[in-house]
Amino acid sequence: MTKDAQMIPPGWDYNPATWSQRIPIVILALIGVLIAGYLSLYQLELIDSVWEPFFGDGSVTILNSRISHILPIPDAALGAFGYLVDAVTGVIGGQGRWKKMPWIVIVFGLAVGPLGFVSVMLVVFQPVLFSAWCTLCLASAVISIAMIGPAMDEMLASLQYMQRVKRSEASTWKAFWGVQSEIEKVN
Amino acid sequence: MWARILNTILGLWVMVAPGIFNFSEAATDNGHIVGPVIVTFSVIAYWEATLSLRKWNYPLAVWLLLAPWILSYTNTIAIISDMTVGILVIIFASVSGDVKKSYGGGWASLWQKNPDHIQKAKN
Numbered sequence: 001m002t003k004d005a006q007m008i009p010p011g012w013d014y015n016p017a018t019w020s021q022r023i024p025i026v027i028l029a030l031i032g033v034l035i036a037g038y039l040s041l042y043q044l045e046l047i048d049s050v051w052e053p054f055f056g057d058g059s060v061t062i063l064n065s066r067i068s069h070i071l072p073i074p075d076a077a078l079g080a081f082g083y084l085v086d087a088v089t090g091v092i093g094g095q096g097r098w099k100k101m102p103w104i105v106i107v108f109g110l111a112v113g114p115l116g117f118v119s120v121m122l123v124v125f126q127p128v129l130f131s132a133w134c135t136l137c138l139a140s141a142v143i144s145i146a147m148i149g150p151a152m153d154e155m156l157a158s159l160q161y162m163q164r165v166k167r168s169e170a171s172t173w174k175a176f177w178g179v180q181s182e183i184e185k186v187n
Numbered sequence: 188m189w190a191r192i193l194n195t196i197l198g199l200w201v202m203v204a205p206g207i208f209n210f211s212e213a214a215t216d217n218g219h220i221v222g223p224v225i226v227t228f229s230v231i232a233y234w235e236a237t238l239s240l241r242k243w244n245y246p247l248a249v250w251l252l253l254a255p256w257i258l259s260y261t262n263t264i265a266i267i268s269d270m271t272v273g274i275l276v277i278i279f280a281s282v283s284g285d286v287k288k289s290y291g292g293g294w295a296s297l298w299q300k301n302p303d304h305i306q307k308a309k310n
């Protein structure tokens with residue numbers, strides 16, 4: 001009980017790093033891996049067609065566009081990798097990870113938040129450039145957007161923790177990487 | 188919450204309206220870019236810890252009021268649609284939500300000299 005109470009950040013009512021907070025985000029990220037993985041199979045020409053119930057040739061147009069192949073690997077594969085990073089950094093660490101391993105929470109927050117936003121925008125600008133829509137690309141954008149809000153509270157707890165570390169005698173660098181002796185110096 | 192749901196719907200509207208009414212190219216591109224951003228900010232603001240993102244829709248809404256004149260829209264429906272949505276998004280973005288939990292002073296604490304979470308940590 002007291003251990004649980006210690007895991008609630010000072011000035012908070014709840015612990016943002018509990019499994020019930022994190023598991024839904026990880027599940028969304030895994031669905032993202034599946035969708036983006038499926039689209040990259042098509043882009044890598046491992047499958048011949050792609051599921052598109054609403055927009056006719058839309059998915060084909062977008063997935064074969066010049067922009068989507070501007071990098072050495074297709075953009076959907078990059079997206080799948082991004083979702084995988086979200087899922088992995090969402091799972092690593094226990095329920096006190098906002099203070100015990102701030103680095104993973106901050107990597108998680110950056111991957112889901114700002115990077116997620118950028119990837120949403122890339123998906124969404126496709127109709128501007130190619131006048132076509134792609135159902136599964138939009139589905140993946142919806143997943144990315146839905147992950148941001150619930151992930152940011154944990155990021156905030158870690159950033160506040162790092163703020164307290166900075167004003168303490170503990171080493172900011174070591175606390176960031178979760179060195180036990182430094183963590184114990186700060187609430 | 189209702190205000191942010193309405194802004195989400197308005198953002199979706201901005202996204203699909205160009206296709207429904209055959210807006211000119213500039214109006215279409217503008218809707219396809221601004222709509223999804225409004226949707227994104229409104230949805231992120233569903234969660235208490237990121238409620239303040241509702242305000243990020245202000246500049247987008249102001250842009251919707253200006254865009255028809257700056258991009259010289261030719262379609263009357265496009266002008267009316269963007270202007271109306273712009274006004275509505277400003278109104279709904281200004282509606283705050285119930286913040287039931289506390290967050291150690293929230294995001295603003297990161298720039299404050301003596302934020303809530305530091306005071307609480309000393310006790």
